[in-house]
Amino acid sequence: MKYLAQFGIIIAITFAGELLNRLIPAPVPASIYGLVILLILLLSGLLKVSQVKETSDFLIAVMPIMFVPPAVGLMESWGILSGNLIAILVILVVSTILVMAVTGMVIQALAKKSGGESK
Known part of the structure; x- marks a missing residue:
């Protein structure tokens, strides 16, 4: 219960x-x-x-x-996605690097604010 x-x-x-x-x-x-x-x-x-x-x-x-149903949906849409594969990969790489960088900067700022040590 x-x-x-x-x-x-x-x-x-x-x-x-x-x-x-x-x-x-x-x-x-x-x-x-x-x-x-x-x-x-x-x-x-x-x-x-x-x-x-x-x-x-x-x-x-x-x-x-x-995540299984969306993955199957992507596989069914392969014909549409394959024509834009390079653009999709560039967007994925750039956005991943951007998210990692912003996350790292936020964690460093929070560590400094809380008095923790960041390397």
Whole structure:
């Protein structure tokens, strides 16, 4: 029953994100609204990590399975994608390097702010 209650909390937060997505005319995905709501609830103490931990761990454990349908969709679209393969690869490489660089700079800034040592 604990897992069902935890899943209900996660679904309620996801639903709130969907509502915000419909109400706010901004190009922000509903999942981002849901994550922000979850972050606010956790930081404010209104929601404890223990109230969603087990179900969250389970959802993270089965996450690779969630990538199977999109991968199959990409394989079915190979005819369309193959004509733009070079452009797609360039975008993938550039965006990966950019994300890695920005993530590294953010981590270094956070480490300096918290007094930790960064190498």
